[in-house]
Amino acid sequence: xxxxxxxxxxxxxxxxxxxxxxxxxxxxxxxxxxxxxxxxxxxxxxxxxxxxxxxxxxxxxxxxxxxxxxxxxxxxxxxxxxxxxxxxxxxxxxxxxxxxxxxxxxxxx
Numbered sequence: 001x002x003x004x005x006x007x008x009x010x011x012x013x014x015x016x017x018x019x020x021x022x023x024x025x026x027x028x029x030x031x032x033x034x035x036x037x038x039x040x041x042x043x044x045x046x047x048x049x050x051x052x053x054x055x056x057x058x059x060x061x062x063x064x065x066x067x068x069x070x071x072x073x074x075x076x077x078x079x080x081x082x083x084x085x086x087x088x089x090x091x092x093x094x095x096x097x098x099x100x101x102x103x104x105x106x107x108x109x
Contacts, residue, residue, distance in 0.1 A: 024043075024057070026081075027057065027082075028043075028046075030077070030078065030081045030082075031046050031055070033077070034048060034051070034073070034074065034077055035048050035050055035051070036048045036053075036055065044056060044057045044058065045057075048070075051066060051067075051070040051073070051074070052066050052067055052070060053065070053066030053067075053070050053071065053074060054066060055074070062078075063090060063093060065090075065105075090105070096108065097109055
């Protein structure tokens with residue numbers, strides 16, 4: 001008896017997983033061009049200590065935190081490699097409301 005369920009993937013899901021993996025490798029390569037590294041404990045979290053920028057990738061959404069001029073550099077670089085839409089300032093992350101003041105981001109209502 002197998003102590004855990006075995007789930008088979010049909011061809012469509014497998015191709016989707018392969019495409020997502022291919023896209024994440026391309027994104028990591030493009031980010032490395034600007035000096036970003038992914039953290040060993042979470043390959044969806046990228047940092048650049050020179051630009052003071054943190055980037056979190058969740059499927060096809062990217063949240064970027066850092067100084068505005070450096071964020072603009074990153075966005076320009078991403079647009080040269082990917083079809084990119086900038087949605088504006090951060091309003092929610094993980095279901096938590098984000099309020100921006102002059103110098104800080106506040107979490108909560």
